[in-house]
Amino acid sequence: MGGGPKPFGVDAERVPDMLIRLSLLGLNFVGFHIFSGSQNLNATAIQEMHTKTFQLGIRLAEHAPSPVRLFNIGGGFGVPYFPGDQTLNIAAIGENLQHLMPEVKRQFPDVRIAIELGRYMVAEAGVYVCRVLERKVSRGQTFLVTDGGLHHHLAASGNFGQVIRKNYPVIIGNKVRGADREIVSVVGPLCTPLDLLADQMQMAKASVDDLVVILQSGAYGLTASPTAFLSHPIPIEVLV
Ligand SMILES: Cc1ncc(COP(=O)(O)O)c(C=O)c1O
Numbered sequence: 001m002g003g004g005p006k007p008f009g010v011d012a013e014r015v016p017d018m019l020i021r022l023s024l025l026g027l028n029f030v031g032f033h034i035f036s037g038s039q040n041l042n043a044t045a046i047q048e049m050h051t052k053t054f055q056l057g058i059r060l061a062e063h064a065p066s067p068v069r070l071f072n073i074g075g076g077f078g079v080p081y082f083p084g085d086q087t088l089n090i091a092a093i094g095e096n097l098q099h100l101m102p103e104v105k106r107q108f109p110d111v112r113i114a115i116e117l118g119r120y121m122v123a124e125a126g127v128y129v130c131r132v133l134e135r136k137v138s139r140g141q142t143f144l145v146t147d148g149g150l151h152h153h154l155a156a157s158g159n160f161g162q163v164i165r166k167n168y169p170v171i172i173g174n175k176v177r178g179a180d181r182e183i184v185s186v187v188g189p190l191c192t193p194l195d196l197l198a199d200q201m202q203m204a205k206a207s208v209d210d211l212v213v214i215l216q217s218g219a220y221g222l223t224a225s226p227t228a229f230l231s232h233p234i235p236i237e238v239l240v
Pocket of ligand 1: 021035037038074075076077117118119120159219
């Protein structure tokens with residue numbers, strides 16, 4: 001989301017002029033908000049991003065009309081979704097921030113630092129559940145057709161931010177320990193091949209009425225999905 005031509009925010013090289021204009025207009029300068037990207041599982045890359053974010057803020061503050069009181073360094077901490085993904089080393093990120101803080105405080109004595117995490121806070125707290133309506137075999141491949149799909153959970157279908165589609169963690173919720181296993185694809189009821197919730201995954205053998213559960217669904221779930229597409233019912237959201 002950062003670097004190169006972007007539809008978001010203000011290009012860093014235009015900020016000095018913007019700060020002058022802001023003060024000419026008598027606007028109240030509060031501070032900076034720098035957001036670089038999302039779903040990062042590499043602690044070293046995040047450390048580097050934080051270091052560069054502060055360096056950029058310090059450089060830009062030379063043009064600021066008043067002291068920086070708020071510095072929002074963005075979000076982007078990732079969560080493991082796919083096989084091989086490792087949990088983020090949050091301690092390493094904390095240590096780096098601790099190491100950076102004395103200089104940041106020296107440059108901006110009254111600053112409040114904010115981190116605006118999205119998925120790191122909530123992704124693992126949410127599950128998406130849909131029901132198997134039908135088992136279908138087509139040319140040797142088994143599909144579980146469900147009452148859920150991309151209209152409820154676009155991200156799990158692979159159409160929200162994935163370059164190469166990978167399966168979210170998907171289980172049969174009422175047969176978690178089922179010994180009878182099979183390779184299946186889980187699909188929704190929409191008339192598009194994009195409506196795919198799991199592509200040839202191994203899971204417990206499911207029957208009609210069993211529950212397909214998609215883990216790591218608390219972020220970028222329902223609100224990031226085209227719920228009106230093909231007019232199927234919207235799922236119920238329950239806060240436990
Ligand atoms: C400005 C801004 N802040 C915070 C976030 C949350 O990001 P994440 O869920 O990667 O922490 C986003 C996501 O795109 C964003 O655009």
